Amino acid sequence: MLLTGVAGFIGFHVAAALAAQGHEIVGLDNLAQPYRRLKQARLxxxxxxxxxxxxxxADPERFAALVRDAAPDVVIHLAARAGVRDSLTAPFAYAEANEIGHLAVLEAMRRHAAEALLIYASSSAVYGVRHDARFQEIDRADEPASLYAATKRANELASFAYARLFGLRQIGLRLFTVYGEWGRPDMAFWSFADAALNGREVALHDGGAAQRDFTDIRDVVAAVTAIARRPVFPDRKLPHRIYNVCGGAPTSVAELLSMIERACGRRAVTRVTSAPPGDAPFTAGDSSRLRADYGIPTSADVAGGVERFVAWLRNAPEAMRLAREN
Structure with missing residues (x-):
């Protein structure tokens, strides 16, 4: 198997799980900022x-050569520039990493691994700004609220075209706010816990009113490994399918902070700010398609996830130090 973004949060966990199952993994990563030292620690x-x-x-010739030499049966494409806010200040970096990178994967597989399966990461951000009702894969996704969301939707459309034109088998995963050990320090789980444990200030946008469908990294790993074993394509004429991967129970950011404070045994210093442009006020996914096709029951136990994460972070001082160095 060939896995891109292996030093990233999700790539690290997927690689570890597949290697434990006995798969041979060729993992690539450019180890770019942010959090380069943390990526090296994951490796x-x-x-x-x-x-x-x-x-x-995003180097098409180099990646094509890797695919040709590795001859993978499965390619798991997780490399990307993640996050909404940075896409406002580094748009060309997002376009290169996400759009050129995804196209490089499609072209390399079309030319050198046409029979292989591609599993790629999309995002709940493609659903745009919504305020209620669970997001379903059949919902419209043509009004992105950020460039990051636009790049991820562009990836899905390009994959649809390559499936239609060349029969390239592909499954896209719309991931909802993933959390877990070795996660991203800029996300709420890590930044809030670090702040509570070390007396740092928390910026609470709109008082924490936004709701997020927090998703356990273990559910993402379960989805990827199950799909890699036995991909399902109900439409035999179109080998492309998209799944939500989510916990299914939206939690407000304020509630999350309260859970983290309880797990840490201390209060965080908070500062209320306005929400940054592009932030979604509400995400809530419906994972019934994933459950129907693969039997994966995703977890909505955010409180339990908080307990596990805080316990890990307490015992990972080196990871906290490396995160602050970037």
Whole structure:
């Protein structure tokens, strides 16, 4: 298997799970900022369980050569510039990493691994600004609220075209606010817990009114590994399918902070600010399609997830230090 973004949060967990199942993993990552030192630490955790290749997926010729040489049966494409807010200040970096990178994957597979399966990461951000009702895969997704969301929707459309034109088998995963150990320090789970444990200030946008469908990394890993074993394509004429991967129970950011404070045993210092442009006020996914096709019951136990994460962070001082160095 070939896995892009192996040093990222999700890539690290997926690689570890697949390697434990006995799969040979060629993992690539360009180790770009932010959090380069943390990415290197994740690679150290993986050790010799994978074959690591330092490479940028947005280099089409280099990536094509990797696909040709590795001859993978499954490509898991998780490399991307993540997050809504940074896409406001670094739009060309997002366009290169997300759009050029995804196209490089499609072209390399079309030319050198046409029979392989592609599993790629999309995002709940493609649904745009909504205020109620659970998001379903059949819902419209043509009004992105950020450039990041637009790049992810562009990836889905390009994949649809390559499935239609060339029969390239692909499954896209719309991921909803994933949390877990070795996660992203800029996201609420890590930043709130770090603030509570170390007396740092928390910026609480709109008083924490936004609701998020927080998703356990273990559910994402379960989805990827199940799909890699046995992809399902109900429409035999179109080998492309999209799934929501979500916990299914939206939680307000204020509620999350309260859970984290309880788990840490101390209050955080908060500062109320206005919400940044592009932030969605509400996300809530319907994962019934994933459950029907693969039997995966995703977890909505955010409180339990908070307890596990805070316990890990308490015992990971080096990870906290590396996160602050970036």
């Amino acid at each position: 150290e955790q993986l050790g010799s369980s994978i074959c690591f290749v330092p490479a940028d997926v």
